[in-house]
Amino acid sequence: MSLHGTYDEQNIFAKIIRGEAPCYKLYEDEDVLAFLDLFPQSYGHCLVIPKHAPARNLLEIDDANLAKLMAVVRKLTQAVVDELEPAGVQVAQFNGAPAGQTVFHIHVHIVPRYEGDKLGIHATHQGDAEELKALQARLVKRING
Numbered sequence: 001m002s003l004h005g006t007y008d009e010q011n012i013f014a015k016i017i018r019g020e021a022p023c024y025k026l027y028e029d030e031d032v033l034a035f036l037d038l039f040p041q042s043y044g045h046c047l048v049i050p051k052h053a054p055a056r057n058l059l060e061i062d063d064a065n066l067a068k069l070m071a072v073v074r075k076l077t078q079a080v081v082d083e084l085e086p087a088g089v090q091v092a093q094f095n096g097a098p099a100g101q102t103v104f105h106i107h108v109h110i111v112p113r114y115e116g117d118k119l120g121i122h123a124t125h126q127g128d129a130e131e132l133k134a135l136q137a138r139l140v141k142r143i144n145g
């Protein structure tokens with residue numbers, strides 16, 4: 001039933017939006033927030049979320065917020081590609097636990113892929129704090145540059 005249900009204001013991304021939980025922030029505007037995935041599946045794994053859409057998934061978000069979300073997804077994907085020069089990049093979004101969703105506030109994954117590198121296991125190994133901090137600085141500089 002995780003595809004259907006009620007939006008939980010206590011989910012971790014809602015806490016990040018409210019400033020009640022930390023994140024390695026990459027970009028923020030009036031409507032959208034982007035930050036590093038804390039359990040990255042590849043070097044440069046980012047997440048992009050809407051700030052004012054209490055939507056669990058793609059089926060619940062309104063068109064205006066979806067458009068704003070995707071505009072930032074493309075902008076950040078460009079910055080990731082320019083800065084990290086991966087061989088490819090996955091842009092993914094999961095709806096419902098059987099589809100791989102673990103946090104029920106709609107979000108888009110940006111996952112750079114490098115030649116020969118296998119994808120890490122989803123939401124499993126926490127990234128090294130120093131590495132995440134250095135990566136955050138690189139990407140913020142690129143986004144603002």
Ligand code: 5GP
Nearest residue numbers: 012023036037038039094100101102103123
């Ligand atoms: P989903 O499985 O719902 O598509 O993706 C949720 C993502 O959120 C996973 O990739 C997981 O690693 C990430 N994640 C879980 N908890 C946190 C957290 O507290 N902070 C950040 N930045 N990412 C998280």
